[in-house]
Amino acid sequence: MTAPTDMTLAGARAALGRREISAVELTRAHLGAIEALNPRINAYITTTPELALAQAEAADAALAKGEGRALTGIPLAIKDLFCTAGTRTTAGSRILGSFVPPYESTVSGNLLRDGAVFLGKANLDEFAMGSSNTTSAFGAVENPWKRQGEEETFLVPGGSSGGSAAAVAARLALGATATDTGGSIRQPAAFCGIAGIKPTYGRCSRFGIVAFASSLDQAGPVARTVEDCAILLGSMAGFDPKDSTSADIPVPDFAAACARGVKGLRIGIPREYRLDGLPAEIAALWDQGMAWLKAEGAELVEISLPHTKHALPTYYIVAPAEASSNLARYDGVRFGLRENGEDLKDLYERTRAAGFGEEVRRRILIGTYVLSAGYYDAYYLKAQQVRALIKRDFDQAWDKVDAILTPATPSAAFGRDEKQDDPVAMYLNDVFTVTANLAGIPGLAVPAGQDAKGLPLGLQILGKPFDEETVFAVGSAIERAAGFTALPALRAAA
């Protein structure tokens, strides 16, 4: 039998169903792997072994009675941005370093409803702001992959969901929750050689997820296969009256869509994504992806998304503006860190200076500036207008195509000490992913190849609003054609 930590989520579910393995055994295998590897990788901020074993015992009892649900006994990592009742939730920030939520986020609650086991809370960039998981107040996460011949180089796992992606890649969980505001699911998934989907805005409830930029934030899963992502999303998604932007539409059988195939589908290839200076390896992988889909019977259609080049600057107005508003709540009064001061304003200012890290402070200041009197129209209103144009580009594309294929990232994982001096250089990581957040559409990253040093590279499939099924169908076709079987250097039982 496959080692428990090497199973896919779907495989583990089948093995649990056949009673070939118990939920307690499966959970113990993962807890052992975490104990061995997490001190180095730092994928988890908090582990909850006792809670996990209690949940696993309950799962075994349910399975024995024939009452297994979609995820009964499946061990998962939960990004430390999802509030978990009774378990510390930090958002990777000092300001929430000892915050214990009295309530459960809707998404994590849906997973518990379906029988999942929570191994712990996964590391992330502070308040999900970053592309390298180096802004966490709880330390950087190490990418389990290594450049060939450079075993000493510490590579980043991407961000912000770097702990989630590293945990899944290193076999410290069968899957994980993540969130994506500008690429925070898809970029770390690509950097760690796993799959991850940001669903349509409104598909997953934002209730109980620490807010970053509310009009862009979406929860989604990362896992080692596209089908595993589909299974997880099926549990995570669904209408929630507690989120005013939650979509009241049925959740289809995402996992079934993975087997649909792509015959007859029209796949858009946006010419603006062929950037000047795009590395040859990335361009070649993209071409390979097109060839695979064509061989499977899809029709390739060149399309234009003319406002693409304005997406990143638009994002870096909209996201900090919303963040500056959302993060106003951290004032040292009702919860979180407090630094005492001479008066109330001094208390606020000292608390926020001590509690927020450098990148978060920078984004709050940018957001405050672009929303301030006299500059609102020039920056924020302008960005909202350009955002409308970016969305219109996609709306027009859907007349011609059923899905869009692009690279997931402009490079493979980079070293911890690279790109740290210039915030704008770091922001360029999200060049292919950020448009989906601005337009509110689903995007899936799937591992499709390796660079010359053996690091994983991903492709991205974008889809129509609420048509994740087609995205899963195309992603699965890429996954089957790519046959990606390479393994990271750091992993359980390796």
Place this chain on the structure above:
Amino acid sequence: MSLDTATVRRVASLARIRVEEDELPRLEAELNGILGWIEQLQAVDTSSVEPMAGGGNQALRMREDRVTDGDIQEKVLANAPDRAGAFFAVPKVVE
């Protein structure tokens, strides 16, 4: 548009983030780097384009007009850094 030191100081005060004087020059340079980069949006023709405010397409729902505070005072106060009885406590605000 470029920020000067006085503006950075004012924005930090609006954002209620204490910034030490010796941090200002570097912060000013970083913020101007980012703002210089996003300045390119001014070149986009957005005349008669309706601004997109939200992430979804749906109109926001109305909820029933009733009290839903949950009567969970202890849970609300559980994470307070300082409390006085059933209240959050802060330094003296009014002399």
